[in-house]
Amino acid sequence: MGDAKLELMAHLMRRAGFGASRDELERRVAVGYEETVEELLHPELQEPVDYHEFLRYYPLWWKAGTMGGNGHAGWVWRMINTKAPLQEKLCLFYHQLFATGVAKVDHYDEIEDMIDMFREKGLGNYKAILMEIARSPAMIYWLDNHENHATSVNENWGRELLELFTMGIGNYTETDVRECSRAFTGWTLIHKLPRFHMGRFDWEFEFRPEDHDAGEKTFLGHTGNFDGEEIVDIILAQPATANFIARHLYSFFVADEAQVPAWSVTPPNDPEAVQFIADALMKNDYHIETVLRMVFNSAFFKEALFAKVKNPTEVVIGTLRLVGDTERPSPQTIDWSFEITYMGQDLMNPPSVEGWHSGIEWINSGTLMKRTNFVAELISEHDRPGVARIIDRLKMVGESPEAIVDACLDVMGPLEIPTDARRELIEHAESLGRFDWDNNSPLEGGAAKVSEILQLIVSLREYQFA
Amino acid sequence: MNTVVPYADPLYRDYRPIVNVGEDDVLILDDQVGLHPSMGPIQKMYQDGDVAIIHGVGYENSPRSHFRSMDIWHTCEPDSLGTEGWLARVVRDLDPTAENVVTAVSMGPSLFRALVGPNVPVATVENINSYGMLTGLTPEEKLSRVLSRYRRMYSPAIGTGPVMDFLGQTGIDALKGADILAAAPANYTSDIEYANSTIADKLKGIAQIHMAGLGSRIFYCDHGGFDTHADQINTHTRLWTEVSTAIRDFFDDLEAKGKADNVIMFLYSEFGRRVYDNGAGTDHGAGGVCLAIGKGVKGGQYGQYPSTKASDLDQGDLIPSIDFRSVYTTIVEDWMGLDAVPIVGGNFEKPEFILN
Numbered sequence: 001m002g003d004a005k006l007e008l009m010a011h012l013m014r015r016a017g018f019g020a021s022r023d024e025l026e027r028r029v030a031v032g033y034e035e036t037v038e039e040l041l042h043p044e045l046q047e048p049v050d051y052h053e054f055l056r057y058y059p060l061w062w063k064a065g066t067m068g069g070n071g072h073a074g075w076v077w078r079m080i081n082t083k084a085p086l087q088e089k090l091c092l093f094y095h096q097l098f099a100t101g102v103a104k105v106d107h108y109d110e111i112e113d114m115i116d117m118f119r120e121k122g123l124g125n126y127k128a129i130l131m132e133i134a135r136s137p138a139m140i141y142w143l144d145n146h147e148n149h150a151t152s153v154n155e156n157w158g159r160e161l162l163e164l165f166t167m168g169i170g171n172y173t174e175t176d177v178r179e180c181s182r183a184f185t186g187w188t189l190i191h192k193l194p195r196f197h198m199g200r201f202d203w204e205f206e207f208r209p210e211d212h213d214a215g216e217k218t219f220l221g222h223t224g225n226f227d228g229e230e231i232v233d234i235i236l237a238q239p240a241t242a243n244f245i246a247r248h249l250y251s252f253f254v255a256d257e258a259q260v261p262a263w264s265v266t267p268p269n270d271p272e273a274v275q276f277i278a279d280a281l282m283k284n285d286y287h288i289e290t291v292l293r294m295v296f297n298s299a300f301f302k303e304a305l306f307a308k309v310k311n312p313t314e315v316v317i318g319t320l321r322l323v324g325d326t327e328r329p330s331p332q333t334i335d336w337s338f339e340i341t342y343m344g345q346d347l348m349n350p351p352s353v354e355g356w357h358s359g360i361e362w363i364n365s366g367t368l369m370k371r372t373n374f375v376a377e378l379i380s381e382h383d384r385p386g387v388a389r390i391i392d393r394l395k396m397v398g399e400s401p402e403a404i405v406d407a408c409l410d411v412m413g414p415l416e417i418p419t420d421a422r423r424e425l426i427e428h429a430e431s432l433g434r435f436d437w438d439n440n441s442p443l444e445g446g447a448a449k450v451s452e453i454l455q456l457i458v459s460l461r462e463y464q465f466a
Numbered sequence: 467m468n469t470v471v472p473y474a475d476p477l478y479r480d481y482r483p484i485v486n487v488g489e490d491d492v493l494i495l496d497d498q499v500g501l502h503p504s505m506g507p508i509q510k511m512y513q514d515g516d517v518a519i520i521h522g523v524g525y526e527n528s529p530r531s532h533f534r535s536m537d538i539w540h541t542c543e544p545d546s547l548g549t550e551g552w553l554a555r556v557v558r559d560l561d562p563t564a565e566n567v568v569t570a571v572s573m574g575p576s577l578f579r580a581l582v583g584p585n586v587p588v589a590t591v592e593n594i595n596s597y598g599m600l601t602g603l604t605p606e607e608k609l610s611r612v613l614s615r616y617r618r619m620y621s622p623a624i625g626t627g628p629v630m631d632f633l634g635q636t637g638i639d640a641l642k643g644a645d646i647l648a649a650a651p652a653n654y655t656s657d658i659e660y661a662n663s664t665i666a667d668k669l670k671g672i673a674q675i676h677m678a679g680l681g682s683r684i685f686y687c688d689h690g691g692f693d694t695h696a697d698q699i700n701t702h703t704r705l706w707t708e709v710s711t712a713i714r715d716f717f718d719d720l721e722a723k724g725k726a727d728n729v730i731m732f733l734y735s736e737f738g739r740r741v742y743d744n745g746a747g748t749d750h751g752a753g754g755v756c757l758a759i760g761k762g763v764k765g766g767q768y769g770q771y772p773s774t775k776a777s778d779l780d781q782g783d784l785i786p787s788i789d790f791r792s793v794y795t796t797i798v799e800d801w802m803g804l805d806a807v808p809i810v811g812g813n814f815e816k817p818e819f820i821l822n
């Protein structure tokens with residue numbers, strides 16, 4: 001019944017971005033699917049957001065130091081306004097994967113630096129990202145590598161590098177963890193005393209040769225005087241690594257999977273798709289741009305409509321991009337970033353190094369209420385340009401309740417819902433009486449009535465999926 | 467140290483020459499310690515035998531980070547990053563089949579992590595008067611029309627696959643919780659005029675839900691702004707005035723209705739402050755103080771006020787004399803009547819501040 005090209009474009013934009021308005025979708029369909037994928041993969045061709053303009057109004061949100069909740073406001077503003085949504089979506093992907101939080105780091109600036117690195121290098125080679133992460137002061141402190149000395153090895157970073165960032169549990173021995181950690185001894189950070197009580201000076205990576213164990217190591221069957229980078233090369237040559245990263249990409253971009261700690265015991269839902277991504281990683285030197293191109297153009301991606309529960313960032317950013325009037329820097333930015341927190345995703349403060357549990361675990365009665373109320377409220381604000389455009393479109397379909405409901409579902413997705421849910425919506429529309437588009441009353445007018453239908457639609461279970 | 471003040475300790479004024487509680491201002495509890503002058507209502511309850519003060523609460527190797535320290539208090543996992551809250555485990559023990567969606571009520575915009583756990587329904591109430599699904603809809607008539615449709619569309623909740631089933635059940639639970647809680651303010655009247663502060667609003671909301679007899683056993687709320695690195699003297703006074711008067715109003719309200727006997731209130735912060743003042747305030751420290759208040763509490767002081775001798779400080783901070791999980795153990799075992807070991811993650815000594 002629907003327009004397959006439009007549905008597919010909407011799917012691509014939900015996954016590779018934060019959704020798109022109907023106008024944008026139609027423009028993109030006219031350009032073409034593969035062409036849109038290319039555009040998304042080339043953020044450098046888009047005009048970047050004017051971050052300095054934002055900071056001119058809200059300088060306190062730059063380098064928020066230790067001030068709770070303030071650190072991610074700038075990132076939220078970028079996500080709302082970017083013309084290169086995949087670039088920010090990838091930041092979110094890597095932030096979930098290399099989950100690092102102020103809970104321990106207590107220094108927003110360093111985590112912001114990490115996000116900036118994801119923005120700059122996210123489409124490049126995974127190795128380059130890993131090496132940046134290994135030298136990231138926030139990560140070093142988060143996983144105690146500053147306590148990893150030639151004379152006394154601290155295995156925290158070495159273990160998580162293998163367990164969470166590359167291979168996954170079950171593919172290496174405890175000896176490998178030890179040897180890997182030895183290779184990163186002396187990779188530490190330097191810092192100065194803070195500017196103020198609430199503030200922090202920048203931290204910097206420092207390699208201390210005198211604290212580095214340059215001795216011989218035997219790691220995953222290879223023997224040599226490895227340092228950290230050589231260890232990473234050995235790790236990346238393992239098929240297990242490609243499989244593990246493939247599963248992360250699949251779980252984030254294609255369809256919800258079991259939570260990460262269960263991966264060693266639960267096979268992928270679609271083993272062939274994960275294998276396809278793993279092979280692509282191996283063949284292309286873990287070049288993420290190349291692999292994402294293959295994913296977005298694959299059949300399994302195109303068939304995975306609504307196979308993911310939206311994460312809180314997607315709910316908030318997607319809604320704001322849809323309703324519009326969000327371009328100017330505004331004090332509301334911080335409120336919006338807190339909404340994401342209230343829905344269970346305190347950005348830059350994940351609950352642990354494992355990242356957030358995603359998929360259906362985003363939902364509890366409190367968060368479901370927050371999600372529903374947030375979207376329902378914004379979608380009813382008729383003076384927002386995005387909402388006004390939606391209502392203009394709905395006016396075109398006339399007064400038939402059935403046609404209006406279908407048009408609402410279409411413009412909000414397009415969204416496929418079960419027959420009985422659609423029947424409920426139609427009954428509801430009928431119960432509201434005539435949709436009189438010439439009547440502008442906030443209670444009785446056509447726009448008011450259609451707004452009620454839209455609010456019901458965003459409350460649907462089906463609307464929780466991306 | 468500026469909350470429960472060791473006023474008789476000569477070192478106190480040496481450490482805090484500027485940011486201190488004046489000798490004539492302290493509200494004396496005994497010959498060693500007294501309370502901050504804005505804690506008059508707490509002093510009165512202490513004199514009535516309803517306040518337990520537990521000195522020197524904390525844990526080893528305080529990270530002095532708000533976030534990490536709150537995580538530790540929430541999860542009882544000081545050595546690793548825990549993801550399940552200790553109170554969620556309490557809720558699960560109290561209501562294993564998740565029958566009552568308001569067994570625990572989190573008063574704030576998001577769920578406190580102490581209450582987060584798999585299959586533990588918790589109502590998250592920012593404001594009891596506007597709590598509910600789709601509350602932005604007005605007028606009332608429209609809201610009830612939309613909600614009844616919502617209910618129909620979420621039912622049958624079961625039978626369309628595990629993810630949809632779970633969503634359906636959660637939506638119905640959320641509505642049920644909102645319906646249950648909506649009755650609370652409607653059936654509530656009180657002669658007590660609560661003080662004007664956000665903490666008083668929260669405690670009033672808690673009183674309303676408690677008095678409605680909905681089977682709620684745990685209420686969680688917070689009051690912020692105690693991170694007084696600067697301007698501590700004014701800020702601390704304002705904060706403790708707000709908290710003390712709100713607590714007084716809350717218990718007065720409950721007592722007037724004969725509903726105070728089965729309530730205790732537990733107060734904590736993630737850490738105490740550095741012993742030396744910084745000229746305007748105090749920085750993050752380690753050992754701190756906890757209070758338990760209510761008719762069920764055996765009033766008095768528990769544990770040891772940590773030594774203030776310079777040689778006994780750890781990086782300028784008081785070394786905790788009792789683990790926070792000890793205090794939790796007392797509450798879980800002696801008040802809730804549950805086995806504390808799996809909830810707090812081990813065996814801890816138990817200060818006996820609950821009346822038998």
